[in-house]
Amino acid sequence: MGMKPKQVDMGRLVYITDKHKLEKWALIPLLQEIQETFGYIPPESIEPIAETLNIFPTQVQGVITFYAGFTLEPKGKHVVRVCRGTACHVKGGQSILRLMKRELGVAEGETTPDYQFTLETVACLGACFLAPAMMVNRSYFGKLSPSKINSILDQHGKEKGKD
DSSP states (O other): OOOOOOOOOHHHHHHHHHTTTTOGGGHHHHHHHHHHHHSSOOGGGHHHHHHHHTSOHHHHHHHHHHSTTOOSSOOOSEEEEEEOSHHHHHTTHHHHHHHHHHHHTOOTTOBOTTSSEEEEEESOOSOGGGOSOEEETTEEEOSOOHHHHHHHHHHTTOOTTOO
16 A cells, blocks of 8 residues: 555644644544644654644654544544454354455555545444444444445445446
């Protein structure tokens, strides 16, 4: 995945960090705001964040890597999370994951080269009654089948015949 993400607008980054100057408690809200703004936490933002909050860059890095919700790599516009929970597994979750890999042309944890889709798996979505289930961004989709998968991907802008 040697893709070069788009240039980070450092002016916007400084604007966001300056709002939280010296508020040590603000690290997580600050990281959330940066990720919402840029789609990820640009690695070059770690030092300015540390300086702003008067903490060590390793402390910032530690929080980013501890929380699964934070990422240092850009994700796709649509994050697809396929459930690997027991109910989904029993009802064919593995074949749904295989189909998603084939349709998107990426492995788990990867992002399509056009930054449209990121494919992830999760231990459980808490929607066992919909097994097999997945999420696209914040929307749940259940009782999945190959035709439903194609329809969901079409809804989210996957171009036909493109890998």
